[in-house]
Amino acid sequence: MEYQIGFLEALNVMYITGNFFATALLIFFEIIPFIFSVFLYRIVASRIAKIFSIFLFFLFICLFLFIGLIPVCNSGWQIDGNTYHINAYLSSDDVQISGMEIGFVDFESEWEPVWRESGAGVPGLGTGRYRLKNDKKALVFNHYYQRKLLLISANDKYYLIGHPGIKQLYDELIRLGAHKKKFCKQ
Incomplete structure:
Protein backbone atom coordinates (compact mmCIF):
# COMPACT_ATOMS: atom_id res chain seq x y z
CA MET A 1 0.00 0.00 0.00
CA GLU A 2 1.36 3.43 -0.87
CA TYR A 3 0.48 7.05 -1.57
CA GLN A 4 3.01 8.99 -3.67
CA ILE A 5 2.94 12.36 -5.42
CA GLY A 6 3.93 11.90 -9.05
CA PHE A 7 4.72 14.52 -11.68
CA LEU A 8 1.13 15.11 -12.85
CA GLU A 9 -0.19 15.30 -9.29
CA ALA A 10 2.62 17.71 -8.39
CA LEU A 11 1.61 19.84 -11.37
CA ASN A 12 -1.97 19.75 -10.12
CA VAL A 13 -1.17 20.79 -6.53
CA MET A 14 1.28 23.45 -7.67
CA TYR A 15 -0.73 25.27 -10.34
CA ILE A 16 -4.30 24.05 -10.66
CA THR A 17 -5.58 24.11 -7.08
CA GLY A 18 -7.17 27.54 -7.39
CA ASN A 19 -4.37 29.44 -5.69
CA PHE A 20 -4.33 32.87 -7.29
CA PHE A 21 -0.74 33.70 -6.29
CA ALA A 22 0.77 30.55 -7.82
CA THR A 23 -1.26 30.97 -10.99
CA ALA A 24 -0.25 34.64 -11.24
CA LEU A 25 3.42 33.68 -10.84
CA LEU A 26 3.09 31.05 -13.53
CA ILE A 27 1.48 33.51 -15.94
CA PHE A 28 4.01 36.25 -15.11
CA PHE A 29 7.04 34.03 -15.56
CA GLU A 30 5.67 32.61 -18.78
CA ILE A 31 4.60 35.93 -20.32
CA ILE A 32 8.05 37.50 -19.88
CA PRO A 33 9.87 34.74 -21.83
CA PHE A 34 7.08 34.74 -24.42
CA ILE A 35 7.38 38.50 -25.02
CA PHE A 36 11.18 38.23 -25.11
CA SER A 37 10.99 35.34 -27.57
CA VAL A 38 8.52 37.14 -29.84
CA PHE A 39 10.64 40.30 -29.71
CA LEU A 40 13.78 38.33 -30.53
CA TYR A 41 11.96 36.46 -33.29
CA ARG A 42 10.77 39.71 -34.90
CA ILE A 43 14.04 41.67 -34.80
CA VAL A 44 16.38 38.98 -36.06
CA ALA A 45 16.50 37.99 -39.65
CA SER A 46 18.42 34.76 -39.54
CA ARG A 47 16.60 31.48 -39.35
CA ILE A 48 18.96 30.11 -36.69
CA ALA A 49 18.24 33.07 -34.38
CA LYS A 50 14.49 32.55 -34.84
CA ILE A 51 14.82 28.87 -33.93
CA PHE A 52 16.94 29.90 -30.95
CA SER A 53 14.22 32.31 -29.74
CA ILE A 54 11.60 29.55 -29.89
CA PHE A 55 13.99 27.24 -28.05
CA LEU A 56 14.52 29.87 -25.32
CA PHE A 57 10.78 30.21 -24.80
CA PHE A 58 10.29 26.47 -24.26
CA LEU A 59 13.40 26.30 -22.09
CA PHE A 60 11.95 28.96 -19.76
CA ILE A 61 8.64 27.08 -19.57
CA CYS A 62 10.36 23.81 -18.70
CA LEU A 63 12.70 25.40 -16.15
CA PHE A 64 9.91 27.19 -14.35
CA LEU A 65 7.68 24.12 -14.23
CA PHE A 66 10.39 21.71 -13.17
CA ILE A 67 12.03 23.95 -10.57
CA GLY A 68 8.65 24.37 -8.94
CA LEU A 69 7.76 20.67 -9.11
CA ILE A 70 11.02 18.99 -8.08
CA PRO A 71 10.51 19.55 -4.33
CA VAL A 72 7.14 17.78 -4.20
CA CYS A 73 7.60 14.88 -6.63
CA ASN A 74 7.92 11.50 -4.88
CA SER A 75 6.67 12.82 -1.55
CA GLY A 76 4.37 10.37 0.20
CA TRP A 77 4.47 7.09 2.08
CA GLN A 78 4.50 3.35 1.55
CA ILE A 79 4.09 0.22 3.63
CA ASP A 80 6.60 -2.57 3.11
CA GLY A 81 5.97 -5.54 5.39
CA ASN A 82 6.12 -4.23 8.98
CA THR A 83 7.80 -0.96 7.96
CA GLY A 121 4.94 24.06 0.93
CA VAL A 122 2.99 24.67 -2.21
CA PRO A 123 -0.70 25.32 -2.81
CA GLY A 124 -2.31 21.98 -2.05
CA LEU A 125 0.62 20.26 -0.32
CA GLY A 126 2.63 20.75 2.83
CA THR A 127 5.54 18.38 3.33
CA GLY A 128 8.64 18.37 5.50
CA ARG A 129 9.68 18.90 9.12
CA TYR A 130 7.39 21.25 11.04
CA ARG A 131 7.15 22.70 14.52
CA LEU A 132 3.66 22.13 15.90
CA LYS A 133 1.44 24.40 17.96
CA ASN A 134 2.22 22.28 21.07
CA ASP A 135 5.96 22.94 20.46
CA LYS A 136 6.69 19.38 19.34
CA LYS A 137 8.30 18.59 15.99
CA ALA A 138 6.79 16.32 13.35
CA LEU A 139 7.42 15.07 9.86
CA VAL A 140 4.33 16.23 7.94
CA PHE A 141 2.75 15.10 4.68
CA ASN A 142 -0.57 16.89 4.09
CA HIS A 143 -1.94 16.62 0.56
CA TYR A 144 -4.81 19.02 -0.26
CA TYR A 145 -4.58 20.34 3.33
CA GLN A 146 -6.91 17.87 4.98
CA ARG A 147 -8.73 18.99 8.14
CA LYS A 148 -8.45 15.51 9.73
CA LEU A 149 -4.90 14.20 10.06
CA LEU A 150 -3.50 10.86 11.11
CA LEU A 151 -0.97 11.34 13.90
CA ILE A 152 1.66 8.62 14.27
CA SER A 153 3.88 8.44 17.33
CA ALA A 154 6.90 6.11 17.42
CA ASN A 155 10.26 6.27 19.22
CA ASP A 156 9.51 9.78 20.55
CA LYS A 157 8.97 11.07 17.02
CA TYR A 158 5.76 12.32 15.46
CA TYR A 159 4.37 12.09 11.94
CA LEU A 160 1.27 13.92 10.66
CA ILE A 161 -0.28 12.43 7.54
CA GLY A 162 -3.22 13.86 5.61
CA HIS A 163 -4.62 13.05 2.20
CA PRO A 164 -7.89 11.90 0.64
CA GLY A 165 -8.58 8.36 1.84
CA ILE A 166 -6.55 8.57 5.07
CA LYS A 167 -9.05 6.23 6.79
CA GLN A 168 -7.78 3.32 4.64
CA LEU A 169 -4.23 3.94 5.88
CA TYR A 170 -5.48 4.00 9.47
CA ASP A 171 -7.34 0.71 9.01
CA GLU A 172 -4.33 -0.93 7.37
CA LEU A 173 -1.93 0.19 10.13
CA ILE A 174 -4.29 -1.14 12.80
CA ARG A 175 -4.56 -4.43 10.92
CA LEU A 176 -0.75 -4.66 10.79
CA GLY A 177 -0.35 -4.13 14.55
CA ALA A 178 -0.28 -0.39 15.28
CA HIS A 179 -1.88 0.68 18.57
CA LYS A 180 -4.79 3.14 18.81
CA LYS A 181 -4.30 6.24 20.93
CA LYS A 182 -6.22 9.46 21.62
CA PHE A 183 -3.83 12.38 21.25
CA CYS A 184 -6.20 15.33 21.71
CA LYS A 185 -7.40 16.53 25.08
CA GLN A 186 -11.15 16.16 25.41
Missing part, protein backbone atom coordinates in the same frame (compact mmCIF):
# COMPACT_ATOMS: atom_id res chain seq x y z
CA TYR A 84 6.09 2.34 7.25
CA HIS A 85 8.28 4.61 5.09
CA ILE A 86 7.46 8.31 4.79
CA ASN A 87 9.20 10.55 2.27
CA ALA A 88 8.89 14.33 2.51
CA TYR A 89 11.09 16.81 0.68
CA LEU A 90 14.51 16.85 2.40
CA SER A 91 13.27 14.38 5.05
CA SER A 92 12.38 10.73 5.20
CA ASP A 93 12.00 8.13 7.90
CA ASP A 94 11.21 4.44 8.44
CA VAL A 95 8.99 3.37 11.33
CA GLN A 96 8.21 -0.14 12.57
CA ILE A 97 4.42 -0.49 12.49
CA SER A 98 4.25 -2.74 15.55
CA GLY A 99 5.84 0.02 17.68
CA MET A 100 3.63 2.91 16.60
CA GLU A 101 0.64 4.58 18.22
CA ILE A 102 -1.87 6.21 15.88
CA GLY A 103 -4.94 8.37 16.13
CA PHE A 104 -6.80 11.12 14.33
CA VAL A 105 -6.36 14.79 15.23
CA ASP A 106 -7.99 17.93 13.88
CA PHE A 107 -5.82 20.27 11.84
CA GLU A 108 -6.64 23.19 14.16
CA SER A 109 -5.77 21.38 17.39
CA GLU A 110 -2.60 21.55 19.47
CA TRP A 111 -1.08 19.29 16.78
CA GLU A 112 -1.43 21.93 14.06
CA PRO A 113 1.76 22.51 12.02
CA VAL A 114 2.70 26.17 12.49
CA TRP A 115 6.30 26.55 11.30
CA ARG A 116 8.02 24.64 8.52
CA GLU A 117 11.67 24.06 9.41
CA SER A 118 12.53 22.23 6.19
CA GLY A 119 10.59 20.87 3.26
CA ALA A 120 8.25 22.31 0.68
Whole structure:
Protein backbone atom coordinates (compact mmCIF):
# COMPACT_ATOMS: atom_id res chain seq x y z
CA MET A 1 0.00 0.00 0.00
CA GLU A 2 1.36 3.43 -0.87
CA TYR A 3 0.48 7.05 -1.57
CA GLN A 4 3.01 8.99 -3.67
CA ILE A 5 2.94 12.36 -5.42
CA GLY A 6 3.93 11.90 -9.05
CA PHE A 7 4.72 14.52 -11.68
CA LEU A 8 1.13 15.11 -12.85
CA GLU A 9 -0.19 15.30 -9.29
CA ALA A 10 2.62 17.71 -8.39
CA LEU A 11 1.61 19.84 -11.37
CA ASN A 12 -1.97 19.75 -10.12
CA VAL A 13 -1.17 20.79 -6.53
CA MET A 14 1.28 23.45 -7.67
CA TYR A 15 -0.73 25.27 -10.34
CA ILE A 16 -4.30 24.05 -10.66
CA THR A 17 -5.58 24.11 -7.08
CA GLY A 18 -7.17 27.54 -7.39
CA ASN A 19 -4.37 29.44 -5.69
CA PHE A 20 -4.33 32.87 -7.29
CA PHE A 21 -0.74 33.70 -6.29
CA ALA A 22 0.77 30.55 -7.82
CA THR A 23 -1.26 30.97 -10.99
CA ALA A 24 -0.25 34.64 -11.24
CA LEU A 25 3.42 33.68 -10.84
CA LEU A 26 3.09 31.05 -13.53
CA ILE A 27 1.48 33.51 -15.94
CA PHE A 28 4.01 36.25 -15.11
CA PHE A 29 7.04 34.03 -15.56
CA GLU A 30 5.67 32.61 -18.78
CA ILE A 31 4.60 35.93 -20.32
CA ILE A 32 8.05 37.50 -19.88
CA PRO A 33 9.87 34.74 -21.83
CA PHE A 34 7.08 34.74 -24.42
CA ILE A 35 7.38 38.50 -25.02
CA PHE A 36 11.18 38.23 -25.11
CA SER A 37 10.99 35.34 -27.57
CA VAL A 38 8.52 37.14 -29.84
CA PHE A 39 10.64 40.30 -29.71
CA LEU A 40 13.78 38.33 -30.53
CA TYR A 41 11.96 36.46 -33.29
CA ARG A 42 10.77 39.71 -34.90
CA ILE A 43 14.04 41.67 -34.80
CA VAL A 44 16.38 38.98 -36.06
CA ALA A 45 16.50 37.99 -39.65
CA SER A 46 18.42 34.76 -39.54
CA ARG A 47 16.60 31.48 -39.35
CA ILE A 48 18.96 30.11 -36.69
CA ALA A 49 18.24 33.07 -34.38
CA LYS A 50 14.49 32.55 -34.84
CA ILE A 51 14.82 28.87 -33.93
CA PHE A 52 16.94 29.90 -30.95
CA SER A 53 14.22 32.31 -29.74
CA ILE A 54 11.60 29.55 -29.89
CA PHE A 55 13.99 27.24 -28.05
CA LEU A 56 14.52 29.87 -25.32
CA PHE A 57 10.78 30.21 -24.80
CA PHE A 58 10.29 26.47 -24.26
CA LEU A 59 13.40 26.30 -22.09
CA PHE A 60 11.95 28.96 -19.76
CA ILE A 61 8.64 27.08 -19.57
CA CYS A 62 10.36 23.81 -18.70
CA LEU A 63 12.70 25.40 -16.15
CA PHE A 64 9.91 27.19 -14.35
CA LEU A 65 7.68 24.12 -14.23
CA PHE A 66 10.39 21.71 -13.17
CA ILE A 67 12.03 23.95 -10.57
CA GLY A 68 8.65 24.37 -8.94
CA LEU A 69 7.76 20.67 -9.11
CA ILE A 70 11.02 18.99 -8.08
CA PRO A 71 10.51 19.55 -4.33
CA VAL A 72 7.14 17.78 -4.20
CA CYS A 73 7.60 14.88 -6.63
CA ASN A 74 7.92 11.50 -4.88
CA SER A 75 6.67 12.82 -1.55
CA GLY A 76 4.37 10.37 0.20
CA TRP A 77 4.47 7.09 2.08
CA GLN A 78 4.50 3.35 1.55
CA ILE A 79 4.09 0.22 3.63
CA ASP A 80 6.60 -2.57 3.11
CA GLY A 81 5.97 -5.54 5.39
CA ASN A 82 6.12 -4.23 8.98
CA THR A 83 7.80 -0.96 7.96
CA TYR A 84 6.09 2.34 7.25
CA HIS A 85 8.28 4.61 5.09
CA ILE A 86 7.46 8.31 4.79
CA ASN A 87 9.20 10.55 2.27
CA ALA A 88 8.89 14.33 2.51
CA TYR A 89 11.09 16.81 0.68
CA LEU A 90 14.51 16.85 2.40
CA SER A 91 13.27 14.38 5.05
CA SER A 92 12.38 10.73 5.20
CA ASP A 93 12.00 8.13 7.90
CA ASP A 94 11.21 4.44 8.44
CA VAL A 95 8.99 3.37 11.33
CA GLN A 96 8.21 -0.14 12.57
CA ILE A 97 4.42 -0.49 12.49
CA SER A 98 4.25 -2.74 15.55
CA GLY A 99 5.84 0.02 17.68
CA MET A 100 3.63 2.91 16.60
CA GLU A 101 0.64 4.58 18.22
CA ILE A 102 -1.87 6.21 15.88
CA GLY A 103 -4.94 8.37 16.13
CA PHE A 104 -6.80 11.12 14.33
CA VAL A 105 -6.36 14.79 15.23
CA ASP A 106 -7.99 17.93 13.88
CA PHE A 107 -5.82 20.27 11.84
CA GLU A 108 -6.64 23.19 14.16
CA SER A 109 -5.77 21.38 17.39
CA GLU A 110 -2.60 21.55 19.47
CA TRP A 111 -1.08 19.29 16.78
CA GLU A 112 -1.43 21.93 14.06
CA PRO A 113 1.76 22.51 12.02
CA VAL A 114 2.70 26.17 12.49
CA TRP A 115 6.30 26.55 11.30
CA ARG A 116 8.02 24.64 8.52
CA GLU A 117 11.67 24.06 9.41
CA SER A 118 12.53 22.23 6.19
CA GLY A 119 10.59 20.87 3.26
CA ALA A 120 8.25 22.31 0.68
CA GLY A 121 4.94 24.06 0.93
CA VAL A 122 2.99 24.67 -2.21
CA PRO A 123 -0.70 25.32 -2.81
CA GLY A 124 -2.31 21.98 -2.05
CA LEU A 125 0.62 20.26 -0.32
CA GLY A 126 2.63 20.75 2.83
CA THR A 127 5.54 18.38 3.33
CA GLY A 128 8.64 18.37 5.50
CA ARG A 129 9.68 18.90 9.12
CA TYR A 130 7.39 21.25 11.04
CA ARG A 131 7.15 22.70 14.52
CA LEU A 132 3.66 22.13 15.90
CA LYS A 133 1.44 24.40 17.96
CA ASN A 134 2.22 22.28 21.07
CA ASP A 135 5.96 22.94 20.46
CA LYS A 136 6.69 19.38 19.34
CA LYS A 137 8.30 18.59 15.99
CA ALA A 138 6.79 16.32 13.35
CA LEU A 139 7.42 15.07 9.86
CA VAL A 140 4.33 16.23 7.94
CA PHE A 141 2.75 15.10 4.68
CA ASN A 142 -0.57 16.89 4.09
CA HIS A 143 -1.94 16.62 0.56
CA TYR A 144 -4.81 19.02 -0.26
CA TYR A 145 -4.58 20.34 3.33
CA GLN A 146 -6.91 17.87 4.98
CA ARG A 147 -8.73 18.99 8.14
CA LYS A 148 -8.45 15.51 9.73
CA LEU A 149 -4.90 14.20 10.06
CA LEU A 150 -3.50 10.86 11.11
CA LEU A 151 -0.97 11.34 13.90
CA ILE A 152 1.66 8.62 14.27
CA SER A 153 3.88 8.44 17.33
CA ALA A 154 6.90 6.11 17.42
CA ASN A 155 10.26 6.27 19.22
CA ASP A 156 9.51 9.78 20.55
CA LYS A 157 8.97 11.07 17.02
CA TYR A 158 5.76 12.32 15.46
CA TYR A 159 4.37 12.09 11.94
CA LEU A 160 1.27 13.92 10.66
CA ILE A 161 -0.28 12.43 7.54
CA GLY A 162 -3.22 13.86 5.61
CA HIS A 163 -4.62 13.05 2.20
CA PRO A 164 -7.89 11.90 0.64
CA GLY A 165 -8.58 8.36 1.84
CA ILE A 166 -6.55 8.57 5.07
CA LYS A 167 -9.05 6.23 6.79
CA GLN A 168 -7.78 3.32 4.64
CA LEU A 169 -4.23 3.94 5.88
CA TYR A 170 -5.48 4.00 9.47
CA ASP A 171 -7.34 0.71 9.01
CA GLU A 172 -4.33 -0.93 7.37
CA LEU A 173 -1.93 0.19 10.13
CA ILE A 174 -4.29 -1.14 12.80
CA ARG A 175 -4.56 -4.43 10.92
CA LEU A 176 -0.75 -4.66 10.79
CA GLY A 177 -0.35 -4.13 14.55
CA ALA A 178 -0.28 -0.39 15.28
CA HIS A 179 -1.88 0.68 18.57
CA LYS A 180 -4.79 3.14 18.81
CA LYS A 181 -4.30 6.24 20.93
CA LYS A 182 -6.22 9.46 21.62
CA PHE A 183 -3.83 12.38 21.25
CA CYS A 184 -6.20 15.33 21.71
CA LYS A 185 -7.40 16.53 25.08
CA GLN A 186 -11.15 16.16 25.41
